Amino acid sequence: MFGIFGATLLLSLREIRRHLLRSFLTTLGIIIGVAAVITMVTLGNGVTASIREQISSLGSNIFIVFPVRTDRGNPRPFDQTDIDAVSGQIAGVKLAAGSASSSAIAFHNGQNWSTSVNGVENDFLNAQSIELVDGRSFSAAEESSGQNVCILGPKVLEAIFVPGTSPMGEEMRLDSVSCTVIGVLEERGQGGGGGQDQDNVVMMPLKTVQRRFVGNTDIQSFVVKYDSNYSSTAIQESLVELLRERRLLQDGQDNDFNVIDTAQVNDALGAATGALTAMVAAIAAISLLVGGIGIMNIMLVSVTERTREIGIRLAIGALAREVQLQFLTEAVVLCCLGGLIGIALAFGLSYGLAGVIDVPFLFDPVINVMSFLFSAVMGVIFGYYPAKRASKLDPIEALRHE
Numbered sequence: 001m002f003g004i005f006g007a008t009l010l011l012s013l014r015e016i017r018r019h020l021l022r023s024f025l026t027t028l029g030i031i032i033g034v035a036a037v038i039t040m041v042t043l044g045n046g047v048t049a050s051i052r053e054q055i056s057s058l059g060s061n062i063f064i065v066f067p068v069r070t071d072r073g074n075p076r077p078f079d080q081t082d083i084d085a086v087s088g089q090i091a092g093v094k095l096a097a098g099s100a101s102s103s104a105i106a107f108h109n110g111q112n113w114s115t116s117v118n119g120v121e122n123d124f125l126n127a128q129s130i131e132l133v134d135g136r137s138f139s140a141a142e143e144s145s146g147q148n149v150c151i152l153g154p155k156v157l158e159a160i161f162v163p164g165t166s167p168m169g170e171e172m173r174l175d176s177v178s179c180t181v182i183g184v185l186e187e188r189g190q191g192g193g194g195g196q197d198q199d200n201v202v203m204m205p206l207k208t209v210q211r212r213f214v215g216n217t218d219i220q221s222f223v224v225k226y227d228s229n230y231s232s233t234a235i236q237e238s239l240v241e242l243l244r245e246r247r248l249l250q251d252g253q254d255n256d257f258n259v260i261d262t263a264q265v266n267d268a269l270g271a272a273t274g275a276l277t278a279m280v281a282a283i284a285a286i287s288l289l290v291g292g293i294g295i296m297n298i299m300l301v302s303v304t305e306r307t308r309e310i311g312i313r314l315a316i317g318a319l320a321r322e323v324q325l326q327f328l329t330e331a332v333v334l335c336c337l338g339g340l341i342g343i344a345l346a347f348g349l350s351y352g353l354a355g356v357i358d359v360p361f362l363f364d365p366v367i368n369v370m371s372f373l374f375s376a377v378m379g380v381i382f383g384y385y386p387a388k389r390a391s392k393l394d395p396i397e398a399l400r401h402e
Contacts (some may be wrong), residue, residue: 009235010301012255014053014308014369016333016334016337017044018329023334023337026293026295026298026334027291027295027334027335027338028338029122029287029288029290029292029293029294029295029338029343030288030292030295030334030335030338030339030342030375030378031291031338031339031341031342031345032291032348033216033285033286033287033288033290033291033342033375034287034338034339034342034343034345034372034375035283035342035343035345035346035349036281036287036346036367036370037285037288037346037350037367037371038342038343038346038347038350038351038367038371039346039353039366040280040281041281041347041351041367042350042354042362042364042367043179043271043350043354043357043359043360044274044277044278044280044281045116045277045279045362045364046354046359046360046362047357047359048273048274048277048359048360049359050359050360051273055239058105058185061225061226061227061228061232062127062223062224062262063076063223063224063226063235063236063239063259063260063261063262064221064222064223064256064259064260064262065221065222065224065239065243065258065259065260066220066221066222066257067220067221067222067256067257067258068235068255068256068257068258070254072077072254073138076247076256077219077220077257078098078218078219078220078221078347079165079169079217079218079219080098080217080219080258080331081366082219082222082246083096083097083156083222083244083348084099084217085236085242086222086224086239086242089242090237090238090239090242091161091230091235091238092226092227092229092230092231092234093224093225093235093272094225094226094227095123095126095127095224095225096127096222096224096225097120097121097123097124097126097127097218097222097223097225098121098206098219098221099118099119099120099124099219099221099222099223100118100119100126100206100209100210100213100214100218100219100220101117101118101119101214101220102114102117102150102207102209102211102214103117103332104116104117104118104174104175104177104240105113105174105175105285106156106159106172106173106174106202107160107172107173107384108160108161108171108172108173108375109159109160109161109162109176110171110179111159111160111388112160113128113155113159113160115153115155115156115174115200115201115202115204116200116201116202117174117201117202117204117209118201118202118203118204119154119203119204119205119206119209119210119213120135120203120204120205120206121138121143121205121206122127122138122143122204124223125137125203126225127223127224127225128223130185130188131185131186132151132184132185132186133184133185133186134166134167134168134183134184135168135181135182135183135184135193135342136182136183138151138182139207141401142205143205143206143207143208144207146192146205146206146208146210146211146212146292147205147208148177148178148179148180148181148203148204148208148212148372149179149180149181149182149204150172150174150181150182150203150204151181151182151183151184151202151203151204151384152167152181152183152184152185152187152202152310153184153199153202153203154184154185154186154187154196154199155183155197155199155200155337156199156200156201156202157184159300160172160367166195167181167184167337168181168183169181169182170311174204174213175213176211177213178307179208181384185203187199196255200395204360217346221321221340224239225254231315232261232263235284236259236261238260239256240259243255243257245367248261257393279300281335287328288374288375288378289378291335291338291378292335292378292379292381292382293382294333294384295331295335295378295379295382295383296382296383296385297332299327299330299331299382299383299386299387300385300386301388302327302330302386303327303389303390304379306390316333319398320391320392323387323390324387324388324391324392325387326385326387326390327381327386327387327390327391328379328384328385329345330383331380331382331386331387332376332377332380332383332385333379334378334379335375335376335378335382335383336372336376336379338375339371339372339375339376341373342371342375343368343371346368346371350363357367
């Protein structure tokens, strides 16, 4: 059996080689279909991973709370008593920390750079798992007294400090406020509200920003880190109920604040991008069907061209199933070659496009193997009818064919 199949495979490869250009054009639909499906799935996986990374940079097991505009007027900020109430009255809350921010121009060594100044506490850094690559975080004395110390984001460091030198202990200026650099944040990329660049930021003690930049004691937003052993839904409901009570909202009145659960956002966006990727891949897979129809068409043409050859084989003793196997093998080989070329093309396209749109390149062996197997199945499906037709030819009539 293996000898028959091996001989049939060699005959199929020989026939494909005799009409190399026609064979390539025939498999073009398969090539494009396989390449499109794999490329779309690979890029979709990369986009999903990128989104998840951005959201995870906000921290895990946290809520982000911020005021919103309602029909009653401008957003009402929070204050420190709100933060203390959330931290002390809701079971499962590990810590809550507020923030205030403002835009500023950073100056140092004759260089200037537009950035944002975030007033935070160490609890805020811990809640969002913000790490430092150099220096230290704020001391308790610096937080309580609102001293002029700052922690730089990587982009600010790169823009106004001499490359290769440590900024620790250096004096810089934010608008008219001087501060001493005590740390450098790790690179975090895009994230936060409105896709804010989290690397282009200077962090200072909350009281310092409130006093020197925004001119009030308002909390513009705060984060709540909760224990993963507790139900996030129950904690969120308690949080909303407590804030409505403190903000004197009556029954029927809309919340004048919003609560974002990063875990829910992560899951929702992951599901959305996954569904979109599947839809685009399904559309791309239509070209595989078009390619299969092209395979059937050229195999029918091949049967017509080789009618006399088929008649000779049948007349000298070849079995009908052997003729059928030969033509079916040719169709499968064509589709498999198209699948392999498509996989190679998809690898190059995916790698290049991932770099262009700045998402990670995630090679998925499963989709590659599945695409190859699907292309082989297409060869069986669309090659069966031409192969069956060839095997049913009458030897006498076939020998008369010119």
